[in-house]
Amino acid sequence: MGKPLPMRQDKSVVDHITAGLTRIAAALRSQAWEGSTAEGLTPTQGQILMLLAEREGRPMRLNDVAAELCMTAATASDAVAALENKSLVRKARSAEDHRVLTITLSAAGRRAASRSSGWADVVRAGVMRMTPEEQGAFLRGLTKVIGTLQERGVISVARMCAGCEYFRPYLHADAAKPHHCGLMNKPMGEPQLRMDCPEFVPGQEPDQAERWQRFLSGRQTNQ
């Protein structure tokens, strides 16, 4: 009773989760340093190699690289130039548009990428300790966070299911595999949600808005 106390609000789950993510971000940053310098690379250079390796074959534009890693084109340009000097990537002008640069991994680059990719292993090890249910919920949660980052313009495109033309959230009644991928034409469960799908096709508005809403609201009978 009495007036509402100015009692400091106990930190909520949300704050604790945010703090945890921040913590992991800091750890990853320092790991990236150690892991890359061991290979004679800088952290950014290492990240670029890994990004290219993930995209296999498919060359990337400089701008895309920058956007994906949340840095300016100038910073990315520097790092790519350094990588070219080391013959780890090849730069070439695109045939259709001579302004754009297509960046391809060389054979040596591919090897360097796989050698230096170990820096995320500590995180991987932690993730492996989650139960399958935790992993599913975690992946769904990550998708929501990243989707929000995207809505707010913090990151550009995330090639994840929830933003893909082919994705049908909660289409099926089966609780184990509630979602559907129109490309594979198969039901899929939470653990199959992808963060960086090679087949990703950006969803078009207004369908996209509805897809995202449906994914957010979760298993619901109405709507």
Next chain:
Amino acid sequence: MGKPLPMRQDKSVVDHITAGLTRIAAALRSQAWEGSTAEGLTPTQGQILMLLAEREGRPMRLNDVAAELCMTAATASDAVAALENKSLVRKARSAEDHRVLTITLSAAGRRAASRSSGWADVVRAGVMRMTPEEQGAFLRGLTKVIGTLQERGVISVARMCAGCEYFRPYLHADAAKPHHCGLMNKPMGEPQLRMDCPEFVPGQEPDQAERWQRFLSGRQTNQ
């Protein structure tokens, strides 16, 4: 039909989760830049202010600050010196040990911290979209990841429940509140798990090893 394709091994949940965490880490890094520079601070300076603000009153040592933010003492020393010049923190030698530096937030520092703390809000917004169950699972998952980082020496101390003397994982049968906090002497559920508890007391070996194992293995009848 025909022969088994040399189809590349599909990436597992673990990889997708790791990729997602990496993505968020990159986004946070760039957000920290924007948020801090707006206040006339550098990212590290902003982080230090926020860290001190979280610890309310309690002053911190330079080394602790550095460890918490995964940077060397040298880097932290620089940033703290800059903050002192701006009168946002006060430095003082500890009375008990004249080697250690105690760092305290000034009133202006407290204000600056709360103004610049908005940079994690995008993440917070995403987390708020998770269902309570997702939040619980997410927090438990984060704890496992951070605990592993700690085991591997990537980060020093995390002031989280799973490493605390007072914590009794899975003590109760109640699925909603399976854990127990010996300090509050109350059962607690997943959403109450803390990432940065003010009351944290580091668990001692060998109890700590057992506590951690019990937390990892989850609700189990035996042992």
Next chain:
DNA sequence: AATGATATTTAGGAGTCCTGATTAATTCAG
């Protein structure tokens, strides 16, 4: 009192990362 360990600072160098200006190519208007 000498030795070793701990906490912080200093010095120096490579890298990050930004803003703003520049060059080149493409697209669009008239």
Next chain:
DNA sequence: CTGAATTAATCAGGACTCCTAAATATCATT
């Protein structure tokens, strides 16, 4: 089809990060 905007990449520069290694001061032990 030419001139003006737009877009992709680069260059120039400066402030900050972040490291290692060495120096300084203070405990803690012998």
